[in-house]
Amino acid sequence: MATVLIDNLTKIFPPTATHPSQVQALGGVNISVTGNVLVAILGPSGSGKTTLLNIVAGVEEPTSGTVRAVQDSVPAQISYVFQEPRLLPWRTVVDNMLYVQDRKSDRSRREAEFYLSMVGLSEVGDLYPSQLSAGMQQRVGIARAFLVNPDVLLMDEPFSHLDALTGRSLREYVQRIWLQTRKTALLVTHDVNEAVELADRIVLLRPGGVIYDDIPVDLPRPRFPDNPAVRDVQADVLRRFDSMGAAVQFGGARR
Amino acid sequence: MSEFGAFRPPPDILPEAAATRGRAGRAGRGRPAPGRPGESRWRRPGFVRLLGVVLLVLLWVYIAFINENVPGITEVLAFLWTELSGGSHGGMVLRGEFWPPLLDSLQRYAIGLIIGIPMGVALGLLVGASSVARGLLNDTTLALLGLPTVVWAFLAFLWFGLTDSGPIIAVVLTVVPFVAVNVSAGVRSIDRGLVEMSRSFRVPWPRLTGTLLLGGTLPSACTGIRLAFTAGWNSLLIVEWFGATSGVGWRARFWYDALRYPGFVAWVLVYVVLIVLLDRLMLRPLERRAFRWSERPVLVAR
Numbered sequence: 289m290a291t292v293l294i295d296n297l298t299k300i301f302p303p304t305a306t307h308p309s310q311v312q313a314l315g316g317v318n319i320s321v322t323g324n325v326l327v328a329i330l331g332p333s334g335s336g337k338t339t340l341l342n343i344v345a346g347v348e349e350p351t352s353g354t355v356r357a358v359q360d361s362v363p364a365q366i367s368y369v370f371q372e373p374r375l376l377p378w379r380t381v382v383d384n385m386l387y388v389q390d391r392k393s394d395r396s397r398r399e400a401e402f403y404l405s406m407v408g409l410s411e412v413g414d415l416y417p418s419q420l421s422a423g424m425q426q427r428v429g430i431a432r433a434f435l436v437n438p439d440v441l442l443m444d445e446p447f448s449h450l451d452a453l454t455g456r457s458l459r460e461y462v463q464r465i466w467l468q469t470r471k472t473a474l475l476v477t478h479d480v481n482e483a484v485e486l487a488d489r490i491v492l493l494r495p496g497g498v499i500y501d502d503i504p505v506d507l508p509r510p511r512f513p514d515n516p517a518v519r520d521v522q523a524d525v526l527r528r529f530d531s532m533g534a535a536v537q538f539g540g541a542r543r
Numbered sequence: 544m545s546e547f548g549a550f551r552p553p554p555d556i557l558p559e560a561a562a563t564r565g566r567a568g569r570a571g572r573g574r575p576a577p578g579r580p581g582e583s584r585w586r587r588p589g590f591v592r593l594l595g596v597v598l599l600v601l602l603w604v605y606i607a608f609i610n611e612n613v614p615g616i617t618e619v620l621a622f623l624w625t626e627l628s629g630g631s632h633g634g635m636v637l638r639g640e641f642w643p644p645l646l647d648s649l650q651r652y653a654i655g656l657i658i659g660i661p662m663g664v665a666l667g668l669l670v671g672a673s674s675v676a677r678g679l680l681n682d683t684t685l686a687l688l689g690l691p692t693v694v695w696a697f698l699a700f701l702w703f704g705l706t707d708s709g710p711i712i713a714v715v716l717t718v719v720p721f722v723a724v725n726v727s728a729g730v731r732s733i734d735r736g737l738v739e740m741s742r743s744f745r746v747p748w749p750r751l752t753g754t755l756l757l758g759g760t761l762p763s764a765c766t767g768i769r770l771a772f773t774a775g776w777n778s779l780l781i782v783e784w785f786g787a788t789s790g791v792g793w794r795a796r797f798w799y800d801a802l803r804y805p806g807f808v809a810w811v812l813v814y815v816v817l818i819v820l821l822d823r824l825m826l827r828p829l830e831r832r833a834f835r836w837s838e839r840p841v842l843v844a845r
C-alpha cells in the first residue's frame with residue numbers, strides 16, 4: 289500500500305529580479321494519505337499547489353519539513369500529470385510514453401496503445417504531438433502517467449487549460465481509469481466542482497500555502513456532475529471556499 | 544492488461560480532426576505537394592525557383608550585351624570547356640586545368656569541416672550547459688562570428704603563408720562559431736518543463752541525455768551546421784584568392800590577374816554552383832529529415 293506523508297512542509301522562494309521580496313509558497317503543510325484514495329488539494333491560484341506537487345515529485349527542494357512517498361516501505365514510483373502536456377515534440381505519441389517507461393518491448397508498446405485507448409485515443413500512436421489538439425495532447429499525458437503503473441499519481445490542474453466541454457469529458461475519463469486502478473493520488477485544482485467529482489477528501493489551501501480546511505467527501509462513485517447529492521456537496525465546499533476567500537481578504541492574513 | 548478487459552471509454556469528441564490533421568501533416572513533411580489543377584503555378588516553389596535562375600541568366604546576357612567588359616555566357620562556357628578538356632588557352636602556353644584546383648579546394652574544405660564541426664559542437668554544448676562557460680565564451684564567440692571572413696583570410700595568410708594550413712584554418716575558424724552559437728542556443732532552448740517531467744518520472748540519465756538533450760539540440764545544431772557549410776566555403780575562396788598556390792579561389796584570381804575575365808567568371812560560377820548543389824541536394828534534405836516532426840520555423844542564431 290502506498291503512503292504519502294507530508295510533514296510540516298515549508299517552501300520560501302528567495303527574492304528574484306522580477307519579485308524583489310521573498311515568497312512563502314508553503315507555510316507548514318501537513319497531509320497524510322494512505323491507500324487507494326484520491327485527495328484533492330483545492331486552492332486559489334498562487335496558493336502553492338504546484339510547489340507542493342513538485343516537492344512530492346522530487347523536482348523541487350523544500351525549505352524545511354519532509355515528504356515521504358513509500359510503497360511497502362520502499363520509495364514509491366511516482367507519475368505526474370502536469371498542467372500542460374509536456375510531450376517531446378520530436379517524438380511520436382507512443383515514443384513519448386515509452387520514454388518514461390523502463391521496459392521497452394513489444395508488450396510495452398501494446399500497453400501504451402491500451403492506455404491511449406483508455407483515454408479515448410486510438411490510432412494516434414504514430415502521430416507527433418503537434419498533430420494533436422491540446423485536449424488530445426493532455427490525454428496522452430494522462431495515459432503516460434498510468435502507463436508506468438505508478439504507486440503514487442500526481443495531477444496538477446490537468447483540465448484547466450482545456451475548454452469546458454473537453455475538460456468535462458476528460459474528467460470522466462480520469463474518474464473511470466482511477467476507479468479501475470485506484471492509485472493513491474493527489475489532485476491539485478482550483479475548481480470546486482472538479483474536486484468534489486473526483487476526490488475522497490478535499491484539502492483547502494489558502495494563499496501562503498497554509499491548510500484552511502480538510503473536508504471528507506463521502507459520495508458513491510461513479511459521480512456525475514448533475515447528480516443532486518454531488519451538487520449539494522459542491523455547494524457546501526464552495527461555501528467554505530468562499531469563506532476562506534473572505535477570511536483571507538478581510539482577516540489580514542495576506543502577507 | 545486483462546484487469547481492464549471490461550473497460551470501455553465513453554464515446555467522445557474524437558479523432559476525425561486528428562486523422563485529417565495527420566494526413567495534412569504527412570503531406571506537408573515531404574516534398575511540397577504538386578500544385579492542384581487550377582492552382583496558380585506561381586505558388587509552386589520549384590517553378591518560381593527555376594524562373595529565378597532563368598531571369599538571372601537573362602540579366603547576365605543583357606549586361607554582357609551592353610557592357611563589353613562583362614564576358615558573355617558563351618565565352619565563359621567555352622573557357623570552362625577549355626579548362627575541363629585541358630586544351631590550350633589561345634596565344635599563351637597555358638593549358639586548361641580543372642580537376643586539380645577543384646579537388647584541392649574540396650580537400651581543404653572537407654578537412655576544415657571535419658575539424659571545425661566537432662569543435663563547434665563541443666564548444667556549443669559547453670557554453671549552453673554551463674553558465675560559467677557562457678560568461679567566459681559567449682561574447683567572444685559572438686564577436687568572432689561578427690568578423691568578416693576576409694579578416695580570417697588575412698590572419699591565416701599571415702600566420703601560415705602559402706601553405707595548405709592557411710585555408711584549412713580559415714575554414715575551421717569560420718565554422719566553429721557558427722556551429723557553437725547554434726548548438727548552445729539549442730541547448731538553452733530545451734524546455735525546462737520537459738527536464739522536470741523526466742526527473743519526476745525518474746528517467747535514467749543516459750536516456751535523458753540521449754533523447755531529451757540530443758533531440759532538443761538537434762534542430763538548431765542542424766541549422767548551424769548548414770550555415771557553417773556555406774560560410775566555410777566562402778572563407779575558403781577568399782583565403783585561396785589571397786594566399787594559396789592552388790584551389791578554386793587561386794584559379795579565379797589567376798585568370799583575373801591575367802586579365803582573362805571569362806576565366807575569372809567561369810571559376811566563380813564553379814564555386815557558386817557547387818555550394819548551391821551541396822545545399823540543395825544534401826544539406827536541406829538532411830535538415831528536413833531532422834525536422835520531420837515539425838513544420839515550425841527553426842531558430843537561426845547569428
Ligand SMILES: Nc1ncnc2c1ncn2[C@@H]1O[C@H](COP(=O)(O)OP(=O)(O)O)[C@@H](O)[C@H]1O
Pocket residue numbers: 301302304311312313331332333334335336337338339340
Ligand atoms: N520558481 C519560483 N521562484 C519564485 N517564486 C515562485 C517560484 N515558483 C512559484 N513561486 C511563487 O510561489 C507561489 C506559489 O506558486 P505555485 O505553487 O505555482 O501556486 P499555484 O500552483 O497554487 O498557483 C506564487 O506566489 C509564486 O509566484
Ligand SMILES: [Mg+2]
Pocket residue numbers: 337338339444
Ligand atoms: Mg499551479
